[in-house]
Amino acid sequence: MIENGVLKHYYGKTASFTVPEGVLAIGNYAFSDCTVLETLRLPKSLQSIGEGAFSGCENLVNLKIPDGVKRIGAYAFEKCHRLVDKDGFILHRNCLFQYYGRAREPKIPDHVTEIATGAFLGCMQLERLRVPEGVKTIGAMCFAHCKSLQWIVLPPSLKQIGYGAFLNCSAMQAITIPEGIDRIEDLLFDGCSSLQHALLPLSIRSIGNYAFSRCESLEEQSIPACTDRIGKYAFCFCDRLRTLAVPRSVTNIGADVFNNCNRPSVLTEKGSYAHMWAKEFHIPVHFMESQSTV
Numbered sequence: 027m028i029e030n031g032v033l034k035h036y037y038g039k040t041a042s043f044t045v046p047e048g049v050l051a052i053g054n055y056a057f058s059d060c061t062v063l064e065t066l067r068l069p070k071s072l073q074s075i076g077e078g079a080f081s082g083c084e085n086l087v088n089l090k091i092p093d094g095v096k097r098i099g100a101y102a103f104e105k106c107h108r109l110v111d112k113d114g115f116i117l118h119r120n121c122l123f124q125y126y127g128r129a130r131e132p133k134i135p136d137h138v139t140e141i142a143t144g145a146f147l148g149c150m151q152l153e154r155l156r157v158p159e160g161v162k163t164i165g166a167m168c169f170a171h172c173k174s175l176q177w178i179v180l181p182p183s184l185k186q187i188g189y190g191a192f193l194n195c196s197a198m199q200a201i202t203i204p205e206g207i208d209r210i211e212d213l214l215f216d217g218c219s220s221l222q223h224a225l226l227p228l229s230i231r232s233i234g235n236y237a238f239s240r241c242e243s244l245e246e247q248s249i250p251a252c253t254d255r256i257g258k259y260a261f262c263f264c265d266r267l268r269t270l271a272v273p274r275s276v277t278n279i280g281a282d283v284f285n286n287c288n289r290p291s292v293l294t295e296k297g298s299y300a301h302m303w304a305k306e307f308h309i310p311v312h313f314m315e316s317q318s319t320v
Contacts, residue, residue: 064088207227
């Protein structure tokens with residue numbers, strides 16, 4: 027079904043298909059779950075591929091992306107296990123779209139500058155990873171549910187980490203976020219139950235909703251000096267959290283930040299927004315200058 031240059035859905039049952047020349051876009055989920063498809067030829071006219079376009083095409087082995095394609099949506103190659111290169115990657119230009127290899131510490135190619143949404147989602151065997159210099163973007167849910175991931179090294183070139191990128195990485199104990207990242211996105215470390223240390227850079231301006239929720243091993247956390255917002259439920263269910271250091275720059279604290287925590291305290295400057303907020307909600311406060319308690 028093709029409308030206005032967009033292939034919206036494929037109903038064929040053959041192992042091989044050629045998309046007609048003139049098609050400009052493959053629509054969202056257009057070929058999803060076409061398990062009979064083995065070879066797909068795309069036209070030179072193609073400019074974009076939609077979200078989940080080939081998801082579930084488990085027997086697709088021959089697919090070449092034309093040079094004119096400028097945009098490929100999230101999860102476009104989900105479950106396309108047979109499209110991988112010798113190292114288990116699905117790559118196009120400088121983007122790593124999916125990893126289906128079995129290495130405990132895979133080596134990402136040096137030319138990669140973007141790791142797509144969900145690229146390593148649910149890789150249970152992944153234990154260690156060094157993201158190469160040059161990578162600027164890590165997509166949403168990129169390493170979510172990688173429950174064996176113990177450590178990851180992020181490069182100085184990194185500028186964006188998507189929401190939930192480390193969701194439920196329950197084996198990770200420490201992480202350093204590089205300077206240049208300006209936001210800890212929603213759910214970024216949610217469910218990282220072994221996380222004890224998260225070093226955040228001065229470039230951070232905002233802590234997202236549920237950002238550190240269910241980090242059951244986290245005992246102390248410092249908010250960077252230029253941050254102005256802490257989202258709702260940011261530290262909920264952090265059973266061992268004792269101290270959250272909050273700078274004067276924070277002027278917005280969301281609801282139930284410490285929901286289901288075992289009475290943590292706030293370390294801040296006297297007269298700051300965090301001081302007044304903690305006092306209103308009967309949260310213990312320690313002052314950075316004198317370490318006195320109210």
